[in-house]
Amino acid sequence: MAKSRRVSSSADQREGGRRQVLETIRAAGRIARIDIAKAAGASPATVTAITSELIAAGLIEECADPPLQDAKRGRPRVALKIRGGAHLVAGVKVSHHAASVVITDFEGTEITAREMRLAENRMTPAKLCDEILRSLDEACAAGGLALGDLSGIGIGIAGLVDARRNFVYWSSSLRERNVDLGRMLEARVHCPVFLDNDANLVAKAEHIFGEGRNVDNFIVITVEHGVGMGIVLDGRIYRGVRGCGAEFGHTKVQLEGALCQCGQRGCLEAYVGDYALLREANLNSETDHKDIDSLFAAAGAGEEIAGSILDRAGRMFAMGLANVVNIFDPSLIILSGAQLNYDFLYSDKVIDQMKRWIVQVDAPIPEVKVHGWGDLMWAKGATAYAIEEVSNLTVRELAANAG
Amino acid sequence: MAKSRRVSSSADQREGGRRQVLETIRAAGRIARIDIAKAAGASPATVTAITSELIAAGLIEECADPPLQDAKRGRPRVALKIRGGAHLVAGVKVSHHAASVVITDFEGTEITAREMRLAENRMTPAKLCDEILRSLDEACAAGGLALGDLSGIGIGIAGLVDARRNFVYWSSSLRERNVDLGRMLEARVHCPVFLDNDANLVAKAEHIFGEGRNVDNFIVITVEHGVGMGIVLDGRIYRGVRGCGAEFGHTKVQLEGALCQCGQRGCLEAYVGDYALLREANLNSETDHKDIDSLFAAAGAGEEIAGSILDRAGRMFAMGLANVVNIFDPSLIILSGAQLNYDFLYSDKVIDQMKRWIVQVDAPIPEVKVHGWGDLMWAKGATAYAIEEVSNLTVRELAANAG
DNA sequence: CGATTTAATTTGAAACTCAAAAAAAATCTT
DNA sequence: AAGATTTTTTTTGAGTTTCAAATTAAATCG
Structure with a gap:
């Protein structure tokens, strides 16, 4: 039987709406409630309800600063945007020669970036985990952070990856096939890890930040x-x-x-x-x-x-x-x-x-x-992926606690 | 700005549910309410509500006849299925040598089929319209029907077709490029016409009736x-x-x-x-x-x-x-x-x-x-497309009238 | 024939969305 | 500067929708 989405789930019928509003805000950067309503096809009333929830949860915030160039008259629109401070995420790109790490806030603003040369092209899974963790540690240190401050880590690696399972079928960076790299990493950090093929992460970066x-x-x-x-x-x-x-x-x-x-x-x-x-x-x-x-x-x-x-x-x-x-x-x-x-x-x-x-x-x-x-784009893509996935997790959590 | 679906539309928040239930029933052929609920992830109460609406609208019906092989005990499940009599649709496949027509009821049961040789491989748009209409007329006559009994006509044609606009960029059956064939046909029949590339229709047939x-x-x-x-x-x-x-x-x-x-x-x-x-x-x-x-x-x-x-x-x-x-x-x-x-x-x-x-x-x-x-598969695919589109139209209508 | 089991329906409460009304915050007009 | 106007946002109240729980229905088991 074809699997299908629930008509709605008991704890939350608003999860979809929340996600949509969040996505609209992220796509726009800064946007007023009324424009969210137009873009998402919901009523202003609903947008007010959802945005005030998201504000209370700390995911978004009003930002009066550069007022929306709107002119005319009437009550001015107030811009909403993702609250950068909501979460910190890291993105890692593993290539042949190096591991690049970028740490950004939840808006995608870069906090720190770091590139670390790798001793070997192809490694055992355990060694690659060590190297990834070391590069993360270094990047965090450079940014005055601890690994524990991160809410999610996106990792891009060349090769055949099943992102849904955080599983590497094959990679030119690994000596072995069929490595459950996601699980190995998650055992050693205290936040979710999101693994994907590097080209997918570039696509994600282009979708969220780029062309x-x-x-x-x-x-x-x-x-x-x-x-x-x-x-x-x-x-x-x-x-x-x-x-x-x-x-x-x-x-x-x-x-x-x-x-x-x-x-x-x-x-x-x-x-x-x-x-x-x-x-x-x-x-x-x-x-x-x-x-x-x-x-x-x-x-x-x-x-x-x-x-x-x-x-x-x-x-x-x-x-x-x-x-x-x-x-x-x-x-x-x-x-x-x-x-x-x-x-x-x-x-x-x-x-x-x-x-x-x-x-x-x-x-x-x-x-x-x-x-x-440049090279950091790949790591930036990994942060984009992490931001998206952490958003989803947070929205889902919000939904569960709303009841 | 990316276009996005409405959170829900005012006249109807249940359209999605209706469509989903209908799709589940069509995919299963015969299925009990409780299984619809499982498949669609809705509560039995909701399924009861939606199915009774659909039954009232004549789109589906209970069929006790071959009781669902279920055994055990408890109240027996009652199977629901698409009501074949809800609508009649035609499917046409235009190929180089011939136009094939199949007329089916809403369950996809064949009422009559007909193949008509075409005089020419490539025709003017007007001529092709004539030929399509003639083949439809003949098929209807053979089945003791009138063209007006049809609720929708699916048409498959080789070439480059924009199905969303019922528009033919190019077809080996037409002497001209950029033909608004859908509009030309709709001007001469009294039901919606759905035009598509023939391979898409085979895919539709496989999805609905086939492998x-x-x-x-x-x-x-x-x-x-x-x-x-x-x-x-x-x-x-x-x-x-x-x-x-x-x-x-x-x-x-x-x-x-x-x-x-x-x-x-x-x-x-x-x-x-x-x-x-x-x-x-x-x-x-x-x-x-x-x-x-x-x-x-x-x-x-x-x-x-x-x-x-x-x-x-x-x-x-x-x-x-x-x-x-x-x-x-x-x-x-x-x-x-x-x-x-x-x-x-x-x-x-x-x-x-x-x-x-x-x-x-x-x-x-x-x-x-x-x-x-055989050759008729292509025409069958066209009926599958017509059935799906007519379903959508009907559900939407139901939603509009429900208010 | 009552107990048990399973399916379907009914019921009542909670949640959600929206239209309309109200409030807020600006500019325009005089 | 006061009031009118315009536009955004929030509040309110009504109408849907969904669901859990209770109830009813229809079968088998013992």
Whole structure:
């Protein structure tokens, strides 16, 4: 039988309303009650009731300070916003070389940030836990906080993650498969831990802080060492039934094509990821390229082999993008990640190819935005995830205690 | 600002509950009130209230006849089901050669079915309207009905359709682009018309009558003349923002590959659709294959060229399937369509290739089911769509009149 | 035939939402 | 500067809706 939401639950019929109001406020940043009512389609009376509850609970607050630019006359609107002090959360991004940590308040304002180099690329689960905790401790210390001050910790890790179970099927940072990393961490901290695939966290960050703010259907594509995708449908991250969907980097773009780090052939990542580009460049030219910078510069200087490699990467990427558009027909695609500091993946040529390869319809094609955030974006995404989940927990608690 | 659902609307706060109960009953076929309560997470009292409303409105009815196999003791459950007589709907599938019509009652029980050959493949919009109406008239006549007896008409057509607007961007059955076919038809009948891409309708049929019953996240892939996809997420068809997502057949599986009927190169369809297979076979062998039957037979007889063509089709299809799994991580994939009477698209070999090409995770891989329905399935899908939409309209009406 | 069991309905209370009225807080007008 | 006007927010009271608990209904068990 298909599982379905309750018509309403006994302890609370207002949980949905509370969540909706909170989400509206977060999306808007600062917003008056009357506008919440409009946005959420509720009556002003109901909004007054719900907001005064949320204020009493300390989740939101009035902020008169910069009065809402409204002019005209009548009673002025009073802006509401998330109360930053409501909770502190941490976001951690585990990458090959380092663990980045950001600690923010509940509004997403950064308190402190910290990057810690990792000794090894791949670790045992226990070692990775140690490293994560150490980086958290350091970040807290740097911000004059204790670990116990945190209300939630979001963690992003590359690989196959079932966020619903806080479970890692596989990660390039771990020596073992099938690690219950969430449980291991929660045993050692006193707040909930939220684990997810790193690309999903970027999508969350874009939705809450970035280009996807106020957009409810968009796709984020990240290009770094590997290629990832985050899918936002109806404002929520799409994860698939096993939690391992959105593996855009491992969709095949060539039958029996180039070898991927995953062991399979023809994955998009094997044509676009940085390791793949360097591998091919160093196989085919005398120059020894240490990094993408070098390869990109060579191509810019007219070196044929380098140019050809980046050109093919661009074409493969355009093909992958076109496939995403053909399947999802999103309103927006956000390209994100360090690789996107180089334009070979989003040059006009690539975008034109993409346009040529999508289904032709007399309606505007999806907007493509490039958002080349730095490394901390990933950790920021983890805080966004933590903020959202802690909000949900708090609202649910509020509901339970309301009776 | 992101649009969001109302907390509740003034005229009716029960619309959601009504719809949910109705959906639960339809999904179950026959179900007792107490089980509805469990499934929907509502109290028995609420279910009693809602069901008695629906019974009064004539949408559902008690059916004592085959008592629910329950045994034990206590007061026996009484089964509820959709009242077939509540409404009549028609479903039309427009294909290249023919228009198929099915008329069913509100339970989906077939009243009459009819297939009418079309004189031309591609028509002007006016001509297509004429043909659709003629086929509807004939089907009604065959069932002893009048067009006016219908409460809704679902229509499936190959091509790019925005179902939300009943609008056809492009269809291989139409000589013009951008046709407001829904409006044209509604001007000539006295009930609502619901237009959709044909693959979406197959998905709807699978969800309501077929293998997708009681599954809320699955993908349907249709292979016929072209290749289509229907995406069901959380029990609803996913359509994208412009209504032209899920164009699986036109995702690219080869850079600058085979020429597709859409004018682009490398589309999956250009390797798997029947026209593509025949085109290649007839270019490369002396035998003149008139249809897939002939090609399939030749391959079976060991003819090398035929075998090679089908083999490549199978590999390309496996790659496409693997990509779908990697992106959606669905619980179920249903392969549907006339092409699937031949096993070269779902032989063990193809499925094995697919398994090899999906991301490797220690969790069960999606189930793949083959459902080689006949031509009428498509029309049946159109009735399913009509039933669902008419249900929604009726529930909404009920809500409006309840005040 | 009463006891027991399970399903469905009724009842009464609590919660929720909303429209309308009232209050609050500003500007505009004279 | 006082009153009119405008707009936002809160309060009030009525109408729905949901649910737990009690009741009724309809079967089997012993």
